[in-house]
Amino acid sequence: MxxxxxxxxxxxxxxxxxxxxxxxxxxxxxxxxxxxxxxxxxxxxxxxxxxxxxxxxxxxxxxxxxxxxxxxxxxxxxxxxxxxxxxxxxxxxxxxxWLDLRPLAGDDVARRAGAALAALHRHEGPHYGWPRDNFIGPTPQANAPHDSWALFFVQRRLQPQLALAASQGHGGRLQQLGERIAERANALFLDYRPRPSLLHGDLWSGNAGIVDGPDGPRLALFDPAVHYGDREADLAMTELFGGFPLAFYAAYREAWPLDVDYERRKPLYNLYHVLNHLNLFGRGYLAQAERMAERLAMELSR
The missing domain is CATH 3.30.200.20 (Phosphorylase Kinase; domain 1)
Known part of the structure; x- marks a missing residue:
């Protein structure tokens, strides 16, 4: 009031x-x-x-x-x-x-935005993590540095969300699948060593827009959960809740091509965000989290 x-x-x-x-x-x-x-x-x-x-x-x-x-x-x-x-x-x-924002729409605008995100990801840190802990929404996000991205993601991202879910009564199958994923996640990184790119960290369409200026339209980002990590994690989240225009992804890949196994790692990165939504907003996200965990655990069992 x-x-x-x-x-x-x-x-x-x-x-x-x-x-x-x-x-x-x-x-x-x-x-x-x-x-x-x-x-x-x-x-x-x-x-x-x-x-x-x-x-x-x-x-x-x-x-x-x-x-x-x-x-x-x-x-x-x-x-x-x-x-x-x-x-x-x-x-x-x-x-x-105050920024006068407009939607990320139109091929030219989307291409500029995709190239801009690739430019952001070119900014690199000395290790994975961030000098301070921060938040993903209101959920605490631990950022203590690590030299292994796979271990960082499991220990600082996946396992804390699973523990929070368990504390809120979401145990059973979800926790069993989560433990299996945590044990085997390193299999997704055997031949892949991502650079520690500067990430937005919570990059869905609601946290991005376009601002017009003297040099043309520019990608505007806000509500970050920054850290240094695998750039694929930002790209994966852009696809989770509605997605960005196709021209955005085409321009990003032209500026900085993705690894051939991106699609295999994408479910791991997005499981983190779905678990966070489960912990923030309740059981409406439980079935989605369990389906994602089931498919990922099966992929890691091959």
Missing amino acids: ITPALRGDIETLVRSVAGSGFRLRELTPVSGGDINTSLRVTGEDHSYFLKLRPSAGSAMFTAEADGLAALAQCPAIRVPGVLAVGQVADQAALLLE
């Missing part, structure tokens, strides 16, 4: 970066998020994007700001600038630049 006190605190926060001349004209809810309250904050001639959540979750906004700063290293990618991480009333707040 937007109270007068909250409006006053929001105006004060924006003034801390925009100057004392800012006057709050309008607060407009922004749809599309399930985790935070999102608002367009409008003054006389500028708009800002504000995310709010209970103050106990302020670490999420600090991690998000860190991730956006990392993605901003790549000139081919547009990210919203981080203006402030703070508090309004009793809530944590993240104030971002």
